[in-house]
């Protein structure tokens with residue numbers, strides 16, 4: 001393989017690794033999170049999915065533990081318009097962030 005070819009491949013691998021690191025480092029909700037929040041694990045898991053889909057296009061998604069539940073409430077108010085959130089997405093994303101927030 002030519003040197004430029006190897007370089008391009010290396011750059012692609014790096015880009016993939018960076019992408020994977022962002023979404024992959026977001027915690028997946030556990031049964032304990034769902035029980036504590038009083039919601040189903042399915043809804044929390046769906047919320048994580050909508051969060052990645054809606055909130056990582058402009059900046060890397062913040063980990064839920066970087067904010068308290070109250071702070072997430074305010075941040076989501078700020079960002080709902082930016083992300084053009086449907087009411088259902090806003091509810092699911094809010095559930096995920098507040099349930100896994102810093103305590």
Ligand code: HEC
Nearest residue numbers: 054055056057058059062075076078079080082083085093
């Ligand atoms: C259209 C681009 C865009 C999208 C989509 C977006 N954001 Fe942001 N976000 C920004 C910009 C720009 C800033 C920095 C300026 C600011 O605070 O308004 C920011 C800042 C933030 C901050 C730090 C400031 C704070 O209020 O604590 C958080 C947290 C945040 N975004 C969360 C989210 C969440 C949650 C979503 C999904 C609902 C989201 N963002 C979607 C553009 C975006």
